[in-house]
Amino acid sequence: MSSQGGMEIANLEVTYNRVIVAVQGVSLKVPDNSIVALLGTNGAGKTTTVRAISGFLPVDDAQIKRGSIRFAGCSILGLPPQQIARLGIVLVPERRKIFETMTIADNLRISRGDRTRTAGREARIQCLLEVFPALAKRQGQIAGYLSGGERQMLAIAQALLCDPKLLLVDELSLGLAPHLVKDLMSQVRELRATFGISILLIEQDAASALGIADYGYIMEGGRIVYEGSAEKLRSHQDVQEFYLGSGDSARASYRDVKQYRRNRRWWG
Amino acid sequence: MSLLLIIAIQAAFYTLLGLGYVLIYRATRVLNLAHGDVMVFGAFIFFQGLVTSGGSVVVAALAALTGAALLGGLIYASIMRPLAGYPVAVGVLATIALGITLRSATTVIWSGQTRYPAEHVGRLGGGFELTPGVSVSGVDALIILAAVAAILGISLFLQRAAVGVGMRGVAENVLLAAQRGINIHAINAVSWAAAAMMATIAGIFFSLKVRLGPDIWYVGLAGFAPALIGGMDSVRGVALGALIVAAAEVLASRYIAPQVSLVAPFLVLLVALWLRPWGIFGSREELERV
Amino acid sequence: MSLFSHLPSTLRTSYAADSRLLDTAFVRFWAVTGLGVALALPLILTNFWTGVANQTLIAIVGALALNLLMGTTGQISLGHAGFIAAGAFTAAALVTHLHAPFIVTLPAAALIGAVLGVLVGLPALRLKGLYLAVSTLAAHFVIIVGLGQYQAAISYGSGFSIGPPSLAGLEISSELRWYYLLLLVVLLVLLMNLNWLRTAFGRAWMAIHHKDVAAEALGINVHVYKLLAFSASTSLTCFAGALWAWHTGFVSVEAFDFHMLIQYLAMVIIGGLGSVLGTILGAIFAMVLPHVITAAVEKTPMLKGLGTQVFELQIGLFGVIMLLFLILEPRGLAGIWMRVRAYFQLWPFKYRAWES
Numbered sequence: 001m002s003s004q005g006g007m008e009i010a011n012l013e014v015t016y017n018r019v020i021v022a023v024q025g026v027s028l029k030v031p032d033n034s035i036v037a038l039l040g041t042n043g044a045g046k047t048t049t050v051r052a053i054s055g056f057l058p059v060d061d062a063q064i065k066r067g068s069i070r071f072a073g074c075s076i077l078g079l080p081p082q083q084i085a086r087l088g089i090v091l092v093p094e095r096r097k098i099f100e101t102m103t104i105a106d107n108l109r110i111s112r113g114d115r116t117r118t119a120g121r122e123a124r125i126q127c128l129l130e131v132f133p134a135l136a137k138r139q140g141q142i143a144g145y146l147s148g149g150e151r152q153m154l155a156i157a158q159a160l161l162c163d164p165k166l167l168l169v170d171e172l173s174l175g176l177a178p179h180l181v182k183d184l185m186s187q188v189r190e191l192r193a194t195f196g197i198s199i200l201l202i203e204q205d206a207a208s209a210l211g212i213a214d215y216g217y218i219m220e221g222g223r224i225v226y227e228g229s230a231e232k233l234r235s236h237q238d239v240q241e242f243y244l245g246s247g248d249s250a251r252a253s254y255r256d257v258k259q260y261r262r263n264r265r266w267w268g
Numbered sequence: 269m270s271l272l273l274i275i276a277i278q279a280a281f282y283t284l285l286g287l288g289y290v291l292i293y294r295a296t297r298v299l300n301l302a303h304g305d306v307m308v309f310g311a312f313i314f315f316q317g318l319v320t321s322g323g324s325v326v327v328a329a330l331a332a333l334t335g336a337a338l339l340g341g342l343i344y345a346s347i348m349r350p351l352a353g354y355p356v357a358v359g360v361l362a363t364i365a366l367g368i369t370l371r372s373a374t375t376v377i378w379s380g381q382t383r384y385p386a387e388h389v390g391r392l393g394g395g396f397e398l399t400p401g402v403s404v405s406g407v408d409a410l411i412i413l414a415a416v417a418a419i420l421g422i423s424l425f426l427q428r429a430a431v432g433v434g435m436r437g438v439a440e441n442v443l444l445a446a447q448r449g450i451n452i453h454a455i456n457a458v459s460w461a462a463a464a465m466m467a468t469i470a471g472i473f474f475s476l477k478v479r480l481g482p483d484i485w486y487v488g489l490a491g492f493a494p495a496l497i498g499g500m501d502s503v504r505g506v507a508l509g510a511l512i513v514a515a516a517e518v519l520a521s522r523y524i525a526p527q528v529s530l531v532a533p534f535l536v537l538l539v540a541l542w543l544r545p546w547g548i549f550g551s552r553e554e555l556e557r558v
Numbered sequence: 559m560s561l562f563s564h565l566p567s568t569l570r571t572s573y574a575a576d577s578r579l580l581d582t583a584f585v586r587f588w589a590v591t592g593l594g595v596a597l598a599l600p601l602i603l604t605n606f607w608t609g610v611a612n613q614t615l616i617a618i619v620g621a622l623a624l625n626l627l628m629g630t631t632g633q634i635s636l637g638h639a640g641f642i643a644a645g646a647f648t649a650a651a652l653v654t655h656l657h658a659p660f661i662v663t664l665p666a667a668a669l670i671g672a673v674l675g676v677l678v679g680l681p682a683l684r685l686k687g688l689y690l691a692v693s694t695l696a697a698h699f700v701i702i703v704g705l706g707q708y709q710a711a712i713s714y715g716s717g718f719s720i721g722p723p724s725l726a727g728l729e730i731s732s733e734l735r736w737y738y739l740l741l742l743v744v745l746l747v748l749l750m751n752l753n754w755l756r757t758a759f760g761r762a763w764m765a766i767h768h769k770d771v772a773a774e775a776l777g778i779n780v781h782v783y784k785l786l787a788f789s790a791s792t793s794l795t796c797f798a799g800a801l802w803a804w805h806t807g808f809v810s811v812e813a814f815d816f817h818m819l820i821q822y823l824a825m826v827i828i829g830g831l832g833s834v835l836g837t838i839l840g841a842i843f844a845m846v847l848p849h850v851i852t853a854a855v856e857k858t859p860m861l862k863g864l865g866t867q868v869f870e871l872q873i874g875l876f877g878v879i880m881l882l883f884l885i886l887e888p889r890g891l892a893g894i895w896m897r898v899r900a901y902f903q904l905w906p907f908k909y910r911a912w913e914s
Contacts, residue, residue, distance in 0.1 A: 054447065058353070085449040097444050099437050101551075109430070110437050112449035162449045299688055350885045356688050357634040358884055361827055364636075365880035368820055372874025380870070496692060531703045534696035541696075542681045545689050 005073050006031040006198060007053070007089070007166055012067035014048050016060065022048040023222045026067070030166060030200050035192055037201045037209040037230070039243060040219035046202045047094065049219075050170050054091045055081040071166070086113065088165035095174065096151040098158060100144030104135055107143050107154055113163030121161070128157045131187070131194065149180040153187075160191070166198050167191070173205040181205065185212050206243035210234055218243070275511070275518045277408045280415035282510035284470040285491025286498065287418055288463035293500045294439035295459035296348045298359035302367035303467055304488025306343075309370055310336040310468025311385075311475045312378050318388040325389055332468050340464030341457045348460070349453060367485070374482050382481040389476070411473045418466060419507050426503065435459060439501060467491075493533035497540045499550020508548055512536060600737045608733040614845040615740035616801050619747050621825040621841045622834070623794035626751065627787055629832030634691040637678070638822050640698035641792045643814035644674055645799020647705050650718035650809040660723030660730075664800050671796025674701075675789030698819070706811045717810030720803055736805060743801070747794070751834055759786065817873065824876050828883050830890025839891040848872045 007030040014023040023045040030036045040046050051057050052064055055076070069076050076084055085091075099107050108125050129136035132153045143154060152172065159167060169188065173181040189212040192199060203209035210216055216233045218226040226236070233239050285303065292300045300306075313335040317328030347362055426432040434455050437445040446452050467488060474480075474487060494513045498505025516536045521529035546552050600608050620642060627635050645667040652658035652666055678697045685693060709715060722731040730736055754760045762783045765773040774780045803809045821844050829840020851872050887893050 056443070059443065081443075081446040082449055082451055085447055090449075091447050093444065093447065097441065099440050099444065101440055102433070102436060106433050106436070110433050110445075110448060110450065112434075112451070158448060299692065347881060347885065354888065357628075357691070358888065360634065360688065360691055361823060362881060362884050364820065364823060365827075365877045365884065367877070368873050369877030369881065372870045372877060375870040376874070492692070493696075496689075500688075527703070527707070531699055534699045537696045538681075538693065538700070541685060541689060541693050545685050 006034070006071075007200075008068075008070045009049070009053070010068045010070075012049065012052060012069065013065045014045075014052050014057065014062055015065050016048075016062045021065075021222060022062070023052070026219070026222075026224055028217050028224065028227070030198050033192065033196060033198055034215065035189065035199045035201065035213045037203060037206075037213035037216040038219065039203055039206045039209060039216060041204060044219040045222040046219055047170065048222075050091065050168055050200075050202055053084075053089060053168060055079055055084045085162055088163070089168065090159045090162045090164035090166070091168045092155050092159045092170060092172070094170040096148070096155045098143050098151060098154050100142070102143060103140050104143055104146075104154060105139040107158055108135075108139075108161055111158050111161035113161065124161060124163075128160055131190070132157055148176050149184070152176065152180075152184060156184075156188070156191075160195065164197055166200065168200050168202065170202045171204065172201070173203060173208055181208050185209075188212060206233075206239070207245075210244075271518065271522070273404060273408075275514045276412055278514035278518060279507075279510040280412045281470055281473060282491055282494045282514055283415040283507055284411075284418055284466045285488060286495040286506035286510055287422060287503065288467045289492050289495035290498075290500060290503055290506055291422075291459045291463045291466075293495070294435065295456040296344070296352075296359065297356060298348065298363060299492060299500070300463070301360060301363045301489065301492075302343075302370060303363075303463070303491065304485035305367040305370040305374070306336070306339065306464050307467040307471035307474075307488035308480075308482055308485050309339065309374050310464065311471030311480055312374055314468070314472045315383055315385045315388075315475065315480055316378070318385055323388050329472065332472060333465050336464040336468040337461040340461035343464075344457045344460040345453075348456070371482055371485060380482055382479050383475070384479055385472075385475050386477075407473060407476055411470075414469055414473075415510075418469075419503070422462075423503055431455065431458065490533040493537040496537060497547055499547025501551055502547060502549035505547055505549035596741060600734050605733050608737055610845065610849060612733055612736045612740055612805060614842055615737070615744050616798055616805060617821075617825065617845050618744050618838055618841040619801065620795060620798035621822055621829070621837045622747060622751050623791050623798060624822050624826050625829075625832070625834070625837040626754070626794065627791035628826055629837070633784070633788070635694045635788075635791070636691050636819065636823075637694035637698035637701070638795060639814045639816070639819040640701035641671060641674065641795040642799035642802060642818065643705055643811065644701055645671060645796030646803035646809045646814070647708070647718075647799075647811075648796065649800040649803040650720060651708075653720050654712070654718055660725060660804060663804075664797060667796040667800035668793045671793035671799075672789045674796070675792035676785060678792070679785045679788035702811060702814060705814075709811050717808055719808055722807070723804045730804075740801070740805075748834070748838075754790075759783070820873070820876065824880050827880050828890050830892030831888075833889070833892035835895070836890050836892025839895070843891065844876070847876075851875065 009026060009028050012023055012026040013021065015021050026045070026049060028036070028038070038046050038049065048057075048062065051060070051062070053069055053076075057063060064077060071087060071089060076087065076089070079087075099110065102110070108128070109121075129139075134150055135153055135157060143151070146154060156167075156169070172184060172188070176184070185208050188199060188201070191197060201209045201213060210230045210233055213230045215229055216227065217224050218233070218239065226233070226239070228236075234244070285307070288303055288306075289300060292298065292303070310332050314328045314332035317331040318325070321327040343366065347366060348359065351359055351362055424432075426436055434445065434450045435458075437448070437450055438452050438455050442452055470491075471480075471484075471488065474484065478484075490513075494509035495506055496509070497512060498507070498509030513533045513536055517529045517532040520532045540547070599611060603611060620638070624635065624638055627633055648667040648670045649663040652663045658666070678694065681693070709717065712718075722729055724730070725739070728735070730739055755764070762773065765776065806813075825840035825844045826837060827840070828843055829838070830836030852868060855868050855871075883890055889896065
């Protein structure tokens with residue numbers, strides 16, 4: 001299931017309505033079989049980057065002004081979303097979007113992956129139901145009535161049935177109780193082992209994400225301000241202070257530190 | 269003929285038309301005001317087929333259905349697909365423009381004269397007795413059968429078939445469907461083609477029973493009332509909406525005045541919009557979405 | 559806001575400057591020139607073409623009414639022909655039963671229009687987009703059939719004749735006289751339209767057009783304003799209908815069919831939704847094109863064989879043109895005008911910093 005080279009974004013610049021630059025000079029790599037975390041607070045540009053990858057920018061009147069996105073060596077710029085999904089880049093959307101009026105079973109059946117692999121779909125559905133037993137119990141239930149955690153499982157399962165080589169997980173932890181997040185994160189880590197796919201985790205919950213990721217990028221104001229292995233990120237003072245919630249609190253104000261001292265540190 | 273039977277036949281006609289409106293709405297979220305003209309165009313192809321083949325209903329019907337399917341797909345590909353991102357109003361205006369273009373084409377190709385396809389068909393499948401004293405013609409029986417088959421067939425298709433489930437996905441959340449690798453354009457084209465085919469069947473029946481001419485587009489247009497009353501995104505709502513409108517039309521014609529039957533669908537529609545705009549089985553969110 | 563309100567072409571430093579109608583030298587030049595041409599036009603046109611010009615002027619009033627609703631509030635109305643019929647029949651009925659003079663029938667039609675607007679709008683306006691359009695379409699059919707019954711009852715189906723109107727003792731019996739009267743009316747309606755957009759009403763309507771939930775949050779009573787817009791639009795439409803009745807001299811329900819609705823929709827679409835200039839251009843285009851086609855068919859022997867089908871061809875051509883505009887240039891002729899203007903303004907640059 002390797003994609004021979006993974007995904008590479010180089011110098012990406014995305015503007016909304018031709019005026020607002022949301023993402024600038026962003027370069028990141030998701031190698032085969034790895035888990036990469038893309039971290040940052042609200043408005044940092046993470047979702048825009050994800051939209052750029054999955055081909056949804058035209059919906060919001062946004063354009064890629066510069067840069068490239070390559071997957072397995074080929075550029076995917078300008079491809080329609082269906083095609084990007086079929087190439088193997090599958091998005092698990094924010095807020096766990098699923099088909100609410102359809103049953104769990106139908107939600108699983110609806111995914112379409114690579115055309116050559118439709119044969120084994122039933123088998124793959126069974127396999128996934130073993131990974132998420134909570135779903136297996138109620139296949140006939142209308143998806144709209146599921147709880148938050150179950151919906152997230154269904155969303156992930158549905159995405160996996162598109163036979164992805166790269167899974168984009170957008171804000172998994174949003175609105176979920178901490179213990180659920182922990183369970184889901186470890187299940188996500190299992191996915192890499194079970195299915196051999198690479199995963200890009202877009203998260204505000206840096207602690208959970210760095211718990212399972214190999215490598216991480218931190219975005220602020222539309223740019224990547226820091227990157228490194230998960231270990232390196234976890235031990236960085238500023239990451240600890242601003243994203244992991246530790247460090248001493250004798251600072252004047254968030255604003256002072258954010259603007260003055262942090263700038264010195266990121267590039268120091 | 270008993271009153272109930274008349275209502276049933278009219279309801280069958282409206283069901284076929286209404287299903288077309290609903291399928292198109294579920295696919296592209298637009299009220300296809302050209303549907304009546306599609307119906308007429310398809311019926312004319314049928315008529316042409318009758319004339320050219322020397323009265324063979326089967327050949328003519330096949331030609332009409334094929335032509336209708338192609339027309340539906342073509343309309344989607346050339347007009348509705350480019351207009352995908354625009355507000356609903358633009359789509360509706362586009363269907364109006366399409367309607368008059370189609371009507372004009374029909375008149376240019378076949379001239380505006382009224383035709384009577386029934387003349388070209390040998391025997392219209394005679395009549396047979398339903399119950400003592402109540403007889404129904406072959407054409408009428410066929411249209412009721414066609415409507416029932418259409419409703420059951422489409423419902424089943426949407427529930428079970430892979431393409432059907434995909435259609436339901438597109439109807440609910442087209443972005444998510446695209447993300448899941450569903451070929452939304454192919455599915456929408458199929459919806460449009462199916463809608464055109466059903467309109468053509470309705471048109472064939474009308475032209476055999478009454479007459480054929482570019483001016484009967486009005487009859488096809490009235491078909492959107494049952495769809496709206498039942499719920500623009502609901503397949504089973506169409507059957508109920510069709511029954512209600514047909515009953516109103518027939519009863520008004522019988523007990524008030526024949527001219528009232530012309531506006532009966534729209535009067536019922538206005539009442540329904542006032543009481544329950546999203547239709548009997550429609551989803552309430554539709555009201556906000558558009 | 560000006561006629562050319564869509565491009566921020568000049569820098570305004572005060573509210574007064576911003577709301578001036580003839581704000582730039584460019585606009586002033588064209589307004590004066592346009593007025594001059596309009597005044598002089600009948601002197602160079604034949605009587606037939608002056609008649610066409612008169613029909614165009616009436617159409618401009620009707621189209622502005624439609625644009626008021628569709629372009630500024632974003633609501634879609636498919637009942638337009640029905641309302642024009644209502645205005646025409648109001649005039650006809652007042653003349654037939656009460657021998658009312660011209661000057662009375664016009665405001666009467668406007669009043670009837672306002673009432674109709676409230677009647678149709680009240681139940682329909684909690685609906686949006688599609689559902690509102692359908693209500694207006696249904697209303698159209700109900701009005702037309704109702705008027706048809708009235709016509710059958712009173713005139714035995716043959717329609718109503720209205721003699722030439724008299725205004726302050728002067729009989730408006732020639733196309734020339736009609737022209738100047740209509741030109742005055744159009745100028746007044748135009749000023750009224752442009753002014754609307756400058757008032758609190760107009761701003762509220764535009765807010766509703768853009769996002770009515772946000773407008774409501776700002777304290778704008780959306781329902782009242784929607785109803786006002788609808789009412790104002792139908793009122794002006796009925797007014798246009800009355801003018802139509804007097805100018806044509808004959809009122810019969812067949813004239814107010816779908817074709818008329820499509821003509822008006824074409825004017826607004828081809829001209830460009832929301833733009834006053836666009837509506838005027840669209841009206842001129844829609845009224846003049848059929849005559850151009852007829853003339854072209856006369857001149858081309860190959861097409862002459864189509865004879866009676868010319869009418870159908872015209873309509874078909876309308877349809878195709880409308881589709882092309884919708885798909886390729888949704889801002890219509892006004893949009894094309896703006897592109898041309900932007901090109902000349904920006905040259906030798908290609909892009910401006912942002913687009914409105």
